[in-house]
Amino acid sequence: FYERLTRAFPGVDFRLGDAFALEEVLAERRGEQFDCVISAVPLLSFPMEQRVGLLEDLLARIPAGRPVIQITYGPLSPVIKMPDRYVVSHYDFVVRNIPPAQLWTYRRAV
Template sequence: MRRGSELRKALAEKFDDELRFFRGWIDKPKAVGSIIPTSSFTARRMASVIDVSSGLPVLEIGPGTGVITRAILARGVPAAKLYTVEYSADFVRHLRRHFPGVNVIEGDAFDLDHTLGADAPKRFDCVISGVPLLNFPVERRVAYLEDLLDRTSEGRPVIQLTYGPKSPVPPGLGSYTVRHFDFVIRNIPPTQLWVYERGRRN
């Protein structure tokens, strides 16, 4: 009986997340890249790049309803060491309610100096990005990536999802390398994952 009630609760929460995500897409289609949340399988693949042993905080951009946030925490990142930046006020309220202890910050991912503020960590182990970059001009995508890489530890990645067939940040336009990480069929729509890195700093 208890398993049945737990299943009903889990299904209700999933439906609530999907409905909330759809409403977010209707309100701000440029800020929300899909009409349903990222799959838990995709979220786990993205979180797999985290080096928990580094002890450094993790930066998540565009968490939406928190599917990837949940995978990051399950990876072993303490809530206090996860900084997540979300543009939608509705998603921010949802995240703060469901992920106590996580540093949920409302603001613009393209202006992180202002959004994160002076008290935020200066260096992160890696960045996990769900921002729908294809909705923005190429030059803004490149500037966004360069800013994220400036905030990562030496040689550590930025991982980005996209629904297009190619890297949303083209190679050869900045001081970064581009590597295809995975093609996730178990996502609606199927998702490409890309990793961006720099060499070790001198």
């Protein structure tokens, strides 16, 4: 997707790298806040501790209240609920995706 997207949207800053190594992947943009995150990283393939670690890393890069939106194929939230650290909510079930996908959002409380 990276090369295709880079060609299709030359004005967009695409970075190709490991979502679990964002300090390295986003080194040139260190300290910047982003608006929100849309993620299709296959979280179910990773241990829960790593999923929580990634989510908290992503949440630290966007303002409180803004969402990390995660696409997943399982029926449950792919990241365990921790109400003292972030708010989880089911957003949508996308039947037209192949396979049909669930969308979950995660936010830090405002």
